[in-house]
Structures are given as structure tokens and as C-alpha cells.
Amino acid sequence: MIGIHDLRVRFDSDKGLVDAVQGVNIDVKPGEFYTLLGPSGCGKTTTLRCLAGLETPTGGRITIGDTVVHDTKRGLTIPTHKRDIGMVFQSYAIWPHLTVFENVAFPLREARPKVPEAQIEARVGKALELVQLGGYESRPAPFLSGGQQQRLALARAIVREASVVLFDEPLSNLDAKLRAETRLELRHLVKRLGMTALYVTHDQTEALTMADRVAVMRDGRIVQEATPTEIYKRPNSRFVASFIGQCNFADGTVTAAARGAEPGLIDTAWGPVRFDAAADAATGAKVTIAVRPENVRLVANGTDGAADVPQGEVIDTVFLGESVECRVRLGNSDLVARIHPDQPVEEGKAIGVMIRPKDVAILST
Structure with missing residues (x-):
């Protein structure tokens, strides 16, 4: 038309x-x-x-x-x-x-x-x-x-x-x-x-x-x-990731490519991050990854699965009404998570950080 x-x-x-x-x-x-x-x-x-x-x-x-x-x-x-x-x-x-x-x-x-x-x-x-x-x-x-x-x-x-x-x-x-x-x-x-x-x-x-x-x-x-x-x-x-809403970015190196249902692995300042086959990247490649704040899941210590995920520290929190925005120190860098207001988090406390492989976008530029 x-x-x-x-x-x-x-x-x-x-x-x-x-x-x-x-x-x-x-x-x-x-x-x-x-x-x-x-x-x-x-x-x-x-x-x-x-x-x-x-x-x-x-x-x-x-x-x-x-x-x-x-x-x-x-x-x-x-x-x-x-x-x-x-x-x-x-x-x-x-x-x-x-x-x-x-x-x-x-x-x-x-x-x-x-x-x-x-x-x-x-x-x-x-x-x-x-x-x-x-x-x-x-x-x-x-x-x-x-x-x-x-x-x-x-x-x-x-x-x-x-x-x-x-x-x-x-x-x-x-x-x-x-x-x-x-x-x-x-x-x-x-x-x-x-x-x-x-x-x-x-x-x-x-x-x-x-x-x-x-x-x-x-x-x-x-x-x-x-x-x-x-x-x-x-x-x-x-550019597209940051223009279309808020995003966390990290540079890294692919240490293992994704193979079928087996996710790949990227070494970043946050620590090892897994990605699925939808985000294609070869072993050894230098990449930038993007993760939306709502896809960063915080797991309180003492709950099921908390011991199996990387541990970060809650730096600060901001109440936004429909959500709470948390800045978390993970590894050598910070990232932002957006969680439900009813989820308990405390500044200065350790917390588990979970990022699913399907929520990791690998950027070309």
C-alpha cells in the first residue's frame, strides 16, 4: 500500500x-x-x-x-x-x-x-x-x-x-x-x-x-x-535497546557457544551469564549484552534456589508505585532490577540475582 x-x-x-x-x-x-x-x-x-x-x-x-x-x-x-x-x-x-x-x-x-x-x-x-x-x-x-x-x-x-x-x-x-x-x-x-x-x-x-x-x-x-x-x-x-525503554548493558567474551537446548556462556563484569540459541554468538567473540530491568530476578536468601544463583548486594531502592527499582552490585559492576512492591528487599543486604538465558540479548553494535 x-x-x-x-x-x-x-x-x-x-x-x-x-x-x-x-x-x-x-x-x-x-x-x-x-x-x-x-x-x-x-x-x-x-x-x-x-x-x-x-x-x-x-x-x-x-x-x-x-x-x-x-x-x-x-x-x-x-x-x-x-x-x-x-x-x-x-x-x-x-x-x-x-x-x-x-x-x-x-x-x-x-x-x-x-x-x-x-x-x-x-x-x-x-x-x-x-x-x-x-x-x-x-x-x-x-x-x-x-x-x-x-x-x-x-x-x-x-x-x-x-x-x-x-x-x-x-x-x-x-x-x-x-x-x-x-x-x-x-x-x-x-x-x-x-x-x-x-x-x-x-x-x-x-x-x-x-x-x-x-x-x-x-x-x-x-x-x-x-x-x-x-x-x-x-x-x-x-542505541535501539536504550531508546526502547531502560536496559542494563555489559561487555563480555563468549566462553561457550549455545548448542541446541544447551545455553551458551559469556564472561562479564557481572560474572558468568548464560544465553540461549536465539542470541547467536561464537566462542571467543567479544560482545555486548542487554538485559531489561524487569528480567533481573532477585532471590532472597533462605528461599528455594537462592544458593544456586550469583550473590549481589542491594545498593539502593526507589519506590515507583507499581514497582520497586533496585540497584544491585553484582561482581564488578551494577545493574538495575525492577520488582513487585511486595517483594522484601533491604539496602546493604545480600541477594541472589537470576537472569534467564532467554532474557539476554546480544547486540551487534
Whole structure:
């Protein structure tokens, strides 16, 4: 449905030429919710704007459905209003002088050929009902709450009945509670309408909870593309691992490779750490491993199995409400564990530290 091939964007800045996007390739399937994730300045919004026709690429080819909307080699660029897309901006771009109805009707009134008034009323009414704004038609747009304005922007994007909808960080202006409520509501609505979505965000929680696939960008390139589960559990680099949530890192040497069901072994500053066959590494290789805090299990002395695991010392604890974050000295280094608040731990006390082989990710860079 969306094809971006060898996309390149170069800007002329006061510091010289800047390669904002460097050879990006994306293929989004029909009905897929695809997310571009990365820090500010990584090129994700520029990629989105090229797809929308709001930026002109320096090189590459872009298709929407069966239509080529940009091809640098052919000198072809189809203007934004002729592309089969809807778009929700970060600022919502709501017209403050128009009512809710007229905001949603705007793209239909500007369409060519002209859309009959009866059809406009029917399509606007349907779009507002879908986003739960039915009955608000006559309300001035500025009188809506932040969450309602976000849904209004979505209604305006879907009223065109385009096959593709683009989102440029649409939840960033909402407070944390409303953002959490809205992200799943937004995903369910897009899925129910059968639309193909390309979503840009710097928020890793949004990416993990909303996307079918996530592409992590850095310095104008996609550094990893995978499902949210794989991105989180099997990051391919230290950058991806640290950007997608908190992580413990340790350098080490593989002393035994994994063989089938038999886990491998890595010598690290924490001591020996086992890994399974999913994290492939040859004997003698120098590697960096990553372990999520929630996968570091603390075993109190005197409980079953405590004597069979390495012993660490609890350095400090921080109560976070739903969990307790513990910093533990293990071997010659520290690591962070996240445990249930009911689990008893005491600062300065010895504790067993357990890391399962399947929870160890071996990073390539």
C-alpha cells in the first residue's frame, strides 16, 4: 500500500549540506499500522512529509497503492491534494473560526470535482460518529477539549475516505492520562476502518502499544525494523535497546557457544551469564549484552534456589508505585532490577540475582 524506496533528502543549512534522510526503504502492507520511531532530528517527520508531498525528496521513489506519487529519476511529483491520503498533524491544525462540522467538511468542500452538499452532510456525520463527536456539529472548535480536538483532526483526515492516513505525533499535546486512553482508541478506530496508517512518534510506549511494525530511525537511516515484541526483546544495537525503554548493558567474551537446548556462556563484569540459541554468538567473540530491568530476578536468601544463583548486594531502592527499582552490585559492576512492591528487599543486604538465558540479548553494535 505504501512503498518508499531509496528515499533521500538533503538540506542546505548554515552549516552546509545536511543529509536528513539517507536511503530509507519502507513497505507498508494494506491495513497495517506502521510506526516510525526515533529521537528529534532523526528524519522520521521528513520521511512522513515526503510521503504527504509536503517535502520534495532529493532522490528516491514513493508509491501509494498502485500510484507512483514521486520518482526523482523521472522528475515526477504528484501534488499533495491529489494523493490518496488523510493526515493528522501534531498541532491538529484545527480552524478556530469554524464549527466542528465545518472543520470536518473543509476537505470535501475544497475537493474537485465538487462534492454534493447532501453527501458532505452524510460523510461528515458518519466521521463524527466514528470518533464519538456526534452532537458536537455546531460547537466552535476552540471549545473542545484537547482529546476532542485530536478526534476532530482524525475525523477530518478520514472524511475523505482515503486508503492511507498519516500521523505526525498526534498525541504529544495531550496529558499523560489522556494520551494513554487515546492511543488504544486511535489504533482500534484505524483498524476498524481498515485504513493503512503510518505513524511518527518519539514515544516508545506509543510505538510498542499501537504498531504492527516499528522502524527505529537514527541519523536519517532505519537501524532496525521489526514487530514491537522483537524490537523490545531482541534489539540489534545499544542505541535501539536504550531508546526502547531502560536496559542494563555489559561487555563480555563468549566462553561457550549455545548448542541446541544447551545455553551458551559469556564472561562479564557481572560474572558468568548464560544465553540461549536465539542470541547467536561464537566462542571467543567479544560482545555486548542487554538485559531489561524487569528480567533481573532477585532471590532472597533462605528461599528455594537462592544458593544456586550469583550473590549481589542491594545498593539502593526507589519506590515507583507499581514497582520497586533496585540497584544491585553484582561482581564488578551494577545493574538495575525492577520488582513487585511486595517483594522484601533491604539496602546493604545480600541477594541472589537470576537472569534467564532467554532474557539476554546480544547486540551487534
